[in-house]
Amino acid sequence: MRILSTWISAAGALACALAGATASHAQQTIRVGWTIPAEESKYWMMRRPVEFPNLGKAYNIEWTQFQGTAPMTQALAAGALDCATQAPLSLANGVVGGNLKAYIVAQHVFEKPGGFSVYWAVMDDSPIKKIADLKDKTVGISVIGGGTYGPFAMLLQKNGIDPKKDIKLVEVGFAVSEDALRQGRVDAVNLNQPFAARAEAKGGTRKLFSLSEEMPNIVHILEACRADFVDKNPDLVKAYVRDITSGMKKALANREETLKVVSEVLKAPVPVLDTYLLKTNDFGRDPGAAPNFDAIQKMLDIYATTGMLPKMSVAQFKHPTIVAPLQ
Numbered sequence: 001m002r003i004l005s006t007w008i009s010a011a012g013a014l015a016c017a018l019a020g021a022t023a024s025h026a027q028q029t030i031r032v033g034w035t036i037p038a039e040e041s042k043y044w045m046m047r048r049p050v051e052f053p054n055l056g057k058a059y060n061i062e063w064t065q066f067q068g069t070a071p072m073t074q075a076l077a078a079g080a081l082d083c084a085t086q087a088p089l090s091l092a093n094g095v096v097g098g099n100l101k102a103y104i105v106a107q108h109v110f111e112k113p114g115g116f117s118v119y120w121a122v123m124d125d126s127p128i129k130k131i132a133d134l135k136d137k138t139v140g141i142s143v144i145g146g147g148t149y150g151p152f153a154m155l156l157q158k159n160g161i162d163p164k165k166d167i168k169l170v171e172v173g174f175a176v177s178e179d180a181l182r183q184g185r186v187d188a189v190n191l192n193q194p195f196a197a198r199a200e201a202k203g204g205t206r207k208l209f210s211l212s213e214e215m216p217n218i219v220h221i222l223e224a225c226r227a228d229f230v231d232k233n234p235d236l237v238k239a240y241v242r243d244i245t246s247g248m249k250k251a252l253a254n255r256e257e258t259l260k261v262v263s264e265v266l267k268a269p270v271p272v273l274d275t276y277l278l279k280t281n282d283f284g285r286d287p288g289a290a291p292n293f294d295a296i297q298k299m300l301d302i303y304a305t306t307g308m309l310p311k312m313s314v315a316q317f318k319h320p321t322i323v324a325p326l327q
Contacts, residue, residue, distance in 0.1 A: 029060045030240055033072040033084030036065075036266055037174065037193055038109040038221060038283055040258055041247030042085075043265045048257075051250060052243045059239050067173055068143030069221065076100055076226055083225040083240065088299045089150040091224055091317070092309050103230050104317040105237065106223035106244045106324035107291040112284035116276065117212035118148055118220070119196070121181060121205045122188045131159035131209055140172035140180055140189035148190055150299070151215040154306055158214070181205065193282060194268045197275045215302060219295050220283065223324075230322060237322055245325040248289040252278065288325030293318065 034042050046063060049055050064081065066072045072084035073091060077098030085108065086094075094100035111117050120139070122128045128137065134156065142148060153163045163169060172180045177189040178199040188208055191199055199205050211218060223244060230237045251258045255278050262277060263270050276282045286292070293314050303309040 028236070029062055030236065031062045031064065031080070031082045032240075033064050033066050033075055033081045035068055035072070035085055037195075037262075039085060040251035040262060040285075041106075041108065041244050041289060043261050044247040044250050044258070045243055047261045047264050048250075052246060054239050055243055059236055061240075067171075070143045070145040073100065074098065076102060076224070079226070081226075082229045083223060083237070085221050086224040087148075087221055088219055088296050089303060089308070090145065091222075092300060092303065092312055093145060095312070095316070096309065101227040102224045102317060103227055103319040103322065104222050104224050104291045104293070104296070104314075105230075105241050105319065105322055106248075106289040107219060107286055108221040108223065108289070109283035109285055110220060110292060110295065111212055111216070111218040113216070114280060115284055116193055116196070116282050117210040117218075118190055118192050119210035120152075120188045120208045121191050121196075121199065122208050123181060124204050124206050126187065126206075128188060128208065131155060131161065134161055134188060135166045136168075137187040138168045138170060138185070140170055140177055140186040142172065142174050142177070142190060142192070144169060144171055148211060148220075150303055150308060151211040151218065152190070153308070154302070155209060155211075155214045157306070178202075178205075193276050194262075194266060194272050198268070198272050201272070201275070215299065217295050217298075219292055219299065222291055222296070223289075224317070230319060234322060238326060241322060241324050242326045245289050245327070248285065248324075249287065252285060252287055290324050 045052055045055060069085055069087040069090040072081060073094040075081040076084055077094050077100040128134060156163045172186060172189055174192045174195050177191055178195055180186045181189045225237055259270050259273050259277060262273055297314040300312045300314060304311045
């Protein structure tokens, strides 16, 4: 949790630093948090801004990269961000622990049957053959408390492993997860695209379990904005959501250019990205970036049933008009 604490402090400092901004500036600029991977609509906005007529003219974006969704939840709650990538669990934890009020305005990716599911890998020669074998082992996860933690924790619990007591859980960013596993710093670690494709191409690793085993049709990441910011600046947020919608359409319509855009952001070679990105073995994407509120509610219900969250309704995250797709 040390990394989370650092982010909380940073978020508070950033909020203080920005407190002196003028009202007019605040109404023209959105402070947006982002991470990797799987935010193609935002990557298009960052790397191909000329494709979005309003961006840089009608409004501006201050982009800040984070390691995962949980730190961005803290930054939203602290008022240091206006909008950010979120996972359903992270967002719900912000409501419970940080009194965060937010609207879900768009969705980035979800898991679909037959597509890619985030999974935990071990080395081929590892004695770990099943989830129960993880007891007393060092296990990596992108962010403790982030979007992958919920179904991960439930899978461990179902197999007799207490994720808080029976393993040493350490934070390992997706970009370095493969190296951490190969170097022996962790016994198992979660892999996401494009890093899973890269590891599979090299060989020597094997899948232990995937999140879809516990929770099918997971909504991995969505876009959320602070409710007070949306309520004060509805036209500004509408412009942002229109561009998120447009960015998703551009990403899906022009795969060749999307490969280049994602390569620029992730620093991953196009040939590696080409093995999965926007193919059947990738995550699913709604063509209009529309949030699947029914699926998100099912996830919240599962978290409540397992005691990870109090019972919660997704209705609190719905704005009546500001939600993708917006034209």
